[in-house]
Amino acid sequence: xxxxxxxxxxxxxxxxxxxxxxxxxGEFHLRVSVVSDAPISxxxxxxxxxxMKTVKQFSGNLGNEQQYEFTASNIELKEDFALEYSINVxxxxxxxxxxxxxxxxxxxxxxxxxxxxxNPDGYFQASAIFNRYGTGSSxxxxxRYGTGSSxxxxxxxxxxxxxxDTSLSMHGEKLSRSVxxxxxxxHSLQPQDHFNLSLFNDGFAPLSPTPLPAxxxxxxxxxxxIKASMLGGGTDINQALLxxxxxxxxxxxxxxxxxxxxxxxxxxxxxxxxxxxxxFDAANSSAQLPKTRLYALGIGSDTNRSLLETLMQKxxxxxxxxxxTEDIAPQLKLVFARIGSASIDGLQFVAANPANFSHVYSVxxxxxxxxxxxxASEAFxxxxxxxxxxxxxxxxxxxxxxxxxxSRRVNLxxxxxxxxxxxxxWARARVDALIYEINLNGERExxxxxxxxxxxxxxxxTPYTAFLAAPRSLLRxxxxxxxxxxxxxxxxxxxxxxxxxxxxGETLPLKFLSNxxxxxxxxxxxxxxxxxxYRCRLLMTDKQGNGYQEEKSFVIDSHSPKLTARVxxxxxxxxxxxxxxxxxxxxxxxxxxxVYGAQPVQLxxxxxxxxxxGRLRVPAGLASGQYAVTVSSEDFAHNQSxxxxxxxxxxx
Numbered sequence: 001x002x003x004x005x006x007x008x009x010x011x012x013x014x015x016x017x018x019x020x021x022x023x024x025x026g027e028f029h030l031r032v033s034v035v036s037d038a039p040i041s042x043x044x045x046x047x048x049x050x051x052m053k054t055v056k057q058f059s060g061n062l063g064n065e066q067q068y069e070f071t072a073s074n075i076e077l078k079e080d081f082a083l084e085y086s087i088n089v090x091x092x093x094x095x096x097x098x099x100x101x102x103x104x105x106x107x108x109x110x111x112x113x114x115x116x117x118x119n120p121d122g123y124f125q126a127s128a129i130f131n132r133y134g135t136g137s138s139x140x141x142x143x144r145y146g147t148g149s150s151x152x153x154x155x156x157x158x159x160x161x162x163x164x165d166t167s168l169s170m171h172g173e174k175l176s177r178s179v180x181x182x183x184x185x186x187h188s189l190q191p192q193d194h195f196n197l198s199l200f201n202d203g204f205a206p207l208s209p210t211p212l213p214a215x216x217x218x219x220x221x222x223x224x225x226i227k228a229s230m231l232g233g234g235t236d237i238n239q240a241l242l243x244x245x246x247x248x249x250x251x252x253x254x255x256x257x258x259x260x261x262x263x264x265x266x267x268x269x270x271x272x273x274x275x276x277x278x279x280f281d282a283a284n285s286s287a288q289l290p291k292t293r294l295y296a297l298g299i300g301s302d303t304n305r306s307l308l309e310t311l312m313q314k315x316x317x318x319x320x321x322x323x324x325t326e327d328i329a330p331q332l333k334l335v336f337a338r339i340g341s342a343s344i345d346g347l348q349f350v351a352a353n354p355a356n357f358s359h360v361y362s363v364x365x366x367x368x369x370x371x372x373x374x375x376a377s378e379a380f381x382x383x384x385x386x387x388x389x390x391x392x393x394x395x396x397x398x399x400x401x402x403x404x405x406x407s408r409r410v411n412l413x414x415x416x417x418x419x420x421x422x423x424x425x426w427a428r429a430r431v432d433a434l435i436y437e438i439n440l441n442g443e444r445e446x447x448x449x450x451x452x453x454x455x456x457x458x459x460x461x462t463p464y465t466a467f468l469a470a471p472r473s474l475l476r477x478x479x480x481x482x483x484x485x486x487x488x489x490x491x492x493x494x495x496x497x498x499x500x501x502x503x504x505g506e507t508l509p510l511k512f513l514s515n516x517x518x519x520x521x522x523x524x525x526x527x528x529x530x531x532x533x534y535r536c537r538l539l540m541t542d543k544q545g546n547g548y549q550e551e552k553s554f555v556i557d558s559h560s561p562k563l564t565a566r567v568x569x570x571x572x573x574x575x576x577x578x579x580x581x582x583x584x585x586x587x588x589x590x591x592x593x594x595v596y597g598a599q600p601v602q603l604x605x606x607x608x609x610x611x612x613x614g615r616l617r618v619p620a621g622l623a624s625g626q627y628a629v630t631v632s633s634e635d636f637a638h639n640q641s642x643x644x645x646x647x648x649x650x651x652x
Contacts, residue, residue: 165262
C-alpha cells in the first residue's frame with residue numbers, strides 16, 4: 001500500500017547493491033500492477049534501464065488499474081527501480097473496503113488448538129486522501145494555506161537549523177547522500193531566510209553561535225565547513241538534539257525548524273528511544289517560545305524509524321527515508337516543502353457504533369502518531385465483530401484551527417471475499433505497532449509470542465522471525481559485556497563469506513569454524529558504551545556470488561546482578577538442611593549457593609515464594625562455628641556477583 005505525499009505516490013525497489021559489485025542476471029522479468037480507487041496519471045518510471053511497456057490502462061467508476069512489464073536477458077542491475085504517479089482528486093476523499101470470510105485452517109494453525117479456532121471477525125480498511133483546498137499544485141497549496149486558514153498567505157521567512165550526522169556509521173554512500181541533502185537545502189533557502197548548521201558525532205560542532213542570513217556567501221561558507229570536517233566517533237543523538245534546541249532558540253521571531261540528516265542510530269550515552277524523546281520534548285517546551293519543529297531525512301536502509309516516528313509526534317514534524325542507493329531528490333523536495341506548512345493533527349478513525357470495531361491501527365505510522373499534511377493520505381485497518389448495514393464511519397482531524405471530518409455510510413458485509421489481502425494487512429499493522437512498543441518500552445514475552453504467531457501465519461518477516469522466514473543468519477550471543485567479546489553467527493550452508501558492521505563504525509570479517517559450523521570474530525566493545533540494545537548489520541555472500549544483508553540486534557550489559565539473600569534460620573545443626581532464598585535481577589540466568597565442605601546447589605524460581613529457593617545440606621562432620629553461605633550469580637552477559645549470609649553451625 002503506497003502512501004500519498006503532495007498528491008503523488010512513489011515506489012522504489014532496491015536492485016542496485018549497497019555494497020559490492022552489481023549482479024548480472026541471465027533472465028529478468030519485471031511486472032508492475034497498480035490499482036487505485038482514485039483516478040491516477042500514467043506511471044512515470046525514473047530509470048531508462050528498465051524500459052517498461054504498457055500492458056493495460058483502465059479508468060472507470062469501478063476503479064483504476066494500470067499494468068506494465070519489462071523483460072531482458074543478461075542485464076546488470078546498476079540502478080534501483082522506481083516509479084511515481086499523481087492522484088487526480090479535486091477534493092478530500094474517503095474510501096472503504098471490507099472482507100469477511102470463513103478462515104481456512106492451515107497446518108501451521110493445527111500445531112496449536114487456540115489457533116485452529118475459526119475467527120468470525122471481519123476486516124476493514126478506511127483510506128483518506130486530503131486535498132482540503134481543491135485543485136492546484138502542492139507548492140501553491142503550501143504557500144497559500146500554511147497557516148490552516150483559507151485566506152492567502154505571504155510566504156514567511158524560514159528559520160532552519162541543519163543538523164548533519166558525521167559519525168563513522170555515515171561512511172560511504174550514506175555520506176554522499178547526506179552532503180547532497182545539505183547542499184539542496186542550503187541552495188533552496190532565500191536571502192530573507194535565516195539558517196545555521198551543526199555537525200555531530202560524539203561531539204557537537206556548530207557553524208556559528210548565532211543564525212546567519214541565507215546569502216550566497218554564507219551558504220558557501222557552510223559548504224566549506226562541511227568539506228573541512230571528517231567522519232569520526234560514535235553517535236550521540238541525545239546531546240545533538242538538546243544542543244540544537246539552544247541554537248534554534250536564537251533565531252529571529254517566527255517558526256523555527258530543525259532538519260536532521262542521519263541514520264538516527266544512537267550509540268553513545270543515552271540510546272533509549274523513550275529517554276531521547278522525553279529529553280527532546282522537555283527541552284523543546286518553553287513558556288516563552290512555541291515548539292521548534294523537527295524534520296528529518298533518514299539516510300540508509302538501517303534508519304531507526306522508531307526513533308524518528310517518536311520524535312515527530314509532539315512537534316508536528318515530518319520525516320522521509322532514503323536508501324543509500326536511491327535517488328533522494330523527491331524526498332529532499334518533500335521535506336523542504338513541509339517546512340513551515342501546517343500539519344493535519346489528531347487524526348483518528350471514528351464509528352457511530354464503536355463497540356462493533358476493534359484493534360484499529362494506522363497502516364502508515366507504527367507509532368499511531370495521528371498527524372500528516374494536506375495533500376497526503378492516511379489509512380486505518382481494523383476488525384469488526386458483526387455485519388451491519390448503513391454504518392457511519394469517519395476519519396477526522398484538525399488543520400490549523402479548523403476541524404473537519406470525512407464521513408460516509410458503509411456496509412459491513414456478512415460475507416465478502418473480494419479483498420482477501422485485508423487480514424494480512426491488518427496483521428502487518430498490528431505487528432508494526434507491537435514492535436514499536438517494544439522498541440520504546442522494552443521486550444514483552446506476550447508481544448513477542450504474538451509477533452511470531454502473526455508473522456508465521458501470514459508469512460512476513462519481522463526482527464523476531466527473520467531467521468525463520470529468510471534463514472540466512474542467526475546472531476549469538478544477544479547479550480554481551482563491554483570489553484573483548486566474541487560474536488558468533490550461524491548461517492545456512494550456502495554462505496561463503498560474512499562481514500559484521502558494528503554500531504560504532506567498525507567492519508570486521510568473520511572466520512568460519514568448520515568443527516562447530518559457525519562464523520566467529522572477536523571485537524572490542526568500547527568500555528564507554530552504555531547499556532542498551534544495539535543493531536549490527538551482517539553482510540553475507542553465497543557460493544554463487546549473491547550478496548545478502550540482514551540486521552540483528554544485541555544488548556550491552558555491564559552491570560552485575562544485584563542480589564538479596566537470606567536463610568530460614570541463622571542457626572543450624574551439622575547434617576541439617578538450610579533453605580536459601582534469593583531475590584535477583586530479572587536477567588540473572590544462574591544462581592548457586594555453597595557452604596564450606598558441602599556440594600553447591602543451584603537455586604530455582606518458586607512461584608509460591610516469588611523468590612529463588614534452594615536447599616543446602618550442611619556436612620554432618622562440620623565443626624561448630626560461624627560459616628558463610630555464599631550465593632553466586634551470573635547473568636546472560638556473563639556478569640557475575642556474589643553475596644554472603646553468615647550462619648552459626650552447631651556440631652552434633
